[in-house]
Amino acid sequence: MDKLWLDHFNFRFDPFEHGEASRDPNLNRYLIGHEAFSVAWSETPAMIYSPPGGGKTALRIYTARACWTGGGGYQPFPIHYHLPHYFKNGDFSTVEDHLEQIVHSGAHALFLAFAYYPLIFIRSAPSLQKQLAQFIFTWIPKIDFYLDVLREGKPDEVAGQLDGSYKLYQTPDPTLLALLLEILAKYHREDPLPVSLSIQKIFERMVHWITGDLGFRAVYLLLDGVDGFPELASSPGFAAQSLAQLFAKAPKWTASHIFVKGFLPQEIRAHLREQLEDRWTAFDQIDLKWDAAILADMLRRRTYVATEGEFASLSAVSALPSNQDLELELARVVNPLPREALTLVRQVLFEYETRWGRNPTAAKQIRIEDMEKALAWYRNDQAHITKELASIAQG
Amino acid sequence: MAAKFIQSSSYDPKKFIDREEEIQQILTLLKQSQPRVRAIVIDGDRGVGKTWLSLHLQRTIFKEKITGITSWLFSLWSPGENYRPEGEGTQTNERFVRDGEQLKLDEFLEIIIKSLSIELPPNPTLAEKVDSIRRYVQSHVDHRFVLILDSAYESDWSLIEQLETHFLGNLLTLGNFFVIVTGRGRPYPWKVPYLIEAIRFGLGKFTVDQIKEQLKKFGLSSVLSVNDIFSIGQGWPLFTEQLARAKNHAEALDIAADILFAVLPSYERAIVREYFEALCPLEGFGEAEAFVMVQAYKPDNKEDGRSICRKMNETRLISWKNGRYEMNQPVQNILRQYLPIKNKEAWIHLQNAAYCHFKEQAADRSMERFRPFFEKLMETHAKVLSEMGIKDTQICSEHKPEEALS
Numbered sequence: 001m002d003k004l005w006l007d008h009f010n011f012r013f014d015p016f017e018h019g020e021a022s023r024d025p026n027l028n029r030y031l032i033g034h035e036a037f038s039v040a041w042s043e044t045p046a047m048i049y050s051p052p053g054g055g056k057t058a059l060r061i062y063t064a065r066a067c068w069t070g071g072g073g074y075q076p077f078p079i080h081y082h083l084p085h086y087f088k089n090g091d092f093s094t095v096e097d098h099l100e101q102i103v104h105s106g107a108h109a110l111f112l113a114f115a116y117y118p119l120i121f122i123r124s125a126p127s128l129q130k131q132l133a134q135f136i137f138t139w140i141p142k143i144d145f146y147l148d149v150l151r152e153g154k155p156d157e158v159a160g161q162l163d164g165s166y167k168l169y170q171t172p173d174p175t176l177l178a179l180l181l182e183i184l185a186k187y188h189r190e191d192p193l194p195v196s197l198s199i200q201k202i203f204e205r206m207v208h209w210i211t212g213d214l215g216f217r218a219v220y221l222l223l224d225g226v227d228g229f230p231e232l233a234s235s236p237g238f239a240a241q242s243l244a245q246l247f248a249k250a251p252k253w254t255a256s257h258i259f260v261k262g263f264l265p266q267e268i269r270a271h272l273r274e275q276l277e278d279r280w281t282a283f284d285q286i287d288l289k290w291d292a293a294i295l296a297d298m299l300r301r302r303t304y305v306a307t308e309g310e311f312a313s314l315s316a317v318s319a320l321p322s323n324q325d326l327e328l329e330l331a332r333v334v335n336p337l338p339r340e341a342l343t344l345v346r347q348v349l350f351e352y353e354t355r356w357g358r359n360p361t362a363a364k365q366i367r368i369e370d371m372e373k374a375l376a377w378y379r380n381d382q383a384h385i386t387k388e389l390a391s392i393a394q395g
Numbered sequence: 396m397a398a399k400f401i402q403s404s405s406y407d408p409k410k411f412i413d414r415e416e417e418i419q420q421i422l423t424l425l426k427q428s429q430p431r432v433r434a435i436v437i438d439g440d441r442g443v444g445k446t447w448l449s450l451h452l453q454r455t456i457f458k459e460k461i462t463g464i465t466s467w468l469f470s471l472w473s474p475g476e477n478y479r480p481e482g483e484g485t486q487t488n489e490r491f492v493r494d495g496e497q498l499k500l501d502e503f504l505e506i507i508i509k510s511l512s513i514e515l516p517p518n519p520t521l522a523e524k525v526d527s528i529r530r531y532v533q534s535h536v537d538h539r540f541v542l543i544l545d546s547a548y549e550s551d552w553s554l555i556e557q558l559e560t561h562f563l564g565n566l567l568t569l570g571n572f573f574v575i576v577t578g579r580g581r582p583y584p585w586k587v588p589y590l591i592e593a594i595r596f597g598l599g600k601f602t603v604d605q606i607k608e609q610l611k612k613f614g615l616s617s618v619l620s621v622n623d624i625f626s627i628g629q630g631w632p633l634f635t636e637q638l639a640r641a642k643n644h645a646e647a648l649d650i651a652a653d654i655l656f657a658v659l660p661s662y663e664r665a666i667v668r669e670y671f672e673a674l675c676p677l678e679g680f681g682e683a684e685a686f687v688m689v690q691a692y693k694p695d696n697k698e699d700g701r702s703i704c705r706k707m708n709e710t711r712l713i714s715w716k717n718g719r720y721e722m723n724q725p726v727q728n729i730l731r732q733y734l735p736i737k738n739k740e741a742w743i744h745l746q747n748a749a750y751c752h753f754k755e756q757a758a759d760r761s762m763e764r765f766r767p768f769f770e771k772l773m774e775t776h777a778k779v780l781s782e783m784g785i786k787d788t789q790i791c792s793e794h795k796p797e798e799a800l801s
Binding site: 010028029030031032034037038041065066068069070071073074075117118119123170172173175176217301304305308309310311312313315316317319320321322323324325364367368369 | 456478520521522523525526529533552559560561563564565566567568569580581582583584585586587588591592641679681682683684701704706708717718719720756761762765768777
């Protein structure tokens, strides 16, 4: 399908397209549920819970991009710690295991921060530049390849290959990027400094560069993906054990302006609480809750943004009587998760386009029959899949 | 339908009425040490006084009531050729966009850079300009910097997007930088956390006493009573001055309607105004109603429902609320008073068209589950007709609903 509906309904882009949040360049205009964002955004350790498809990853990406809105300034510095990206399986439990991969992701984060906003690097002192460059070269294998990709002027391409979570859909100023690449090339030609520090020291040094030398307000460590490992998803007790040592550090780290934000499956909560004992109270806790009304709001918000405020509901381009709520009708049917609601809306638009394609003289308008067909498809073909997913998540 | 009103007065501090509560709220925020929220969003319908408040803050309050502050006022949208709230001539740290003009981000930054006497490197990039401003603000920690963006929602959203992406998101991270945004109609979907979490308030309408005070401060005596002015203008301060000059009630309504539509470009003002007149009997509407009502009012109409809604939407005098398009309150109030007096026959015809449309919808089998909703709407319009002495609704002609859409 060609998505003719975009033109028919005057949408500037498709706001329902991306099942995966990191691929959606417009994600940061869709925020609803400010309460959960406030927890993710505040300078405290936090745990944010939801079932699979409940918006954890979207909120993590959202929080990271919010840090970069405006291109720096006195912002928190986000480091993504998406576990499946850094571990092959769920076999990790020591602080050192975690720090090693956090430093790895921190190097990605710094390299891409400089790629998107070269001035941050260019403005720093030469001695710091040298240390930062050598840190990046040490911790990003195949850096030559990524530098070559960056020469094409598209940091999104580099982010896509290193860790898609870091994509910002921004283009740097070409002259500043050229200057950055020139400076990095200069340090790349020099011999690397021998590294004999412990991983703990390397982590501390990295944080000091970010919050001390580069002037960021804090480091936000955004942990996600626990339910990406079957062995962890099926055993929340084991998952909690694997993360307990890292979370135990979080209260102490706040003094160094490091704030751990866990985006976690709900089942892990009781086990983590048990493991963390008195440190548990240091964490802000919130559940991402979805019901039909909030899901309908989410769909309407997307329509509003994609039509640049022209209308805030697909009802405006439907045969439903004015004052009737198309989004709420759909949201009442699906399992109460954003992913599900988006799937159903996509199907409504598919049904519209299929019907209209058969008769291009028909009104360019979603009809009740399009909704009914989409609902029947969802009930027959989709509901069992989501139930299976839910049961996997619940062990 | 030529405008009969003379140009409204430009801002004059001696004519400014109240808004004490809003001003106090802003001053309290500015006097706090490192407040967490440093953005304020003020919304309100056309004529409620957002631009006058912006001017009052910029030219009077920030000069007289608080020290250690630098502020800029950018008014990002022009209310048309008939009104210049800022007066003649330019003032420092102000930029008012004229009719049909577009402000570029570069010019915006230049104004700020010049006012702060910041020295830039040769051929600075956008990032370097913003960085220089940030460094300046950051190095003056005991000073407050306030940016007022007036009429932001009505403006070109691409400028707002550039502003938030390259400037606001950066500067708002500093504890001594503040932004005040005013706008009407569709709120801009911010992505900057500090604007998402902004303090929000709407500007209220004036009371009868405030209108009385307004007349006094403007030195106007009026043929209409203060209550008449309040009833027609619904407490929106923009109308008071013009209505006070009207010779009678009918002329006052005419003037009020002209003021409302003066914001539209002259080449399409008449036609878009007809759309509003055609749809004012409805509480809200969709594309189908837009077509039916405009067709009833203007039988030679060639636009479909979607295109009518789009043109009305561009005026920012309607917005999507409660699952339908709704006219801004002052627009609907004034047209509902104006049309039955100016063209009673058309008013009756429109009420009848609405009645017939909803009757047809109620009879549509595919809409069966919505029948009670349509019947209620039929009842509303039948009641208006009955109040106007039309006991039996006229014969409803058949038409195909498909015609309503492209």
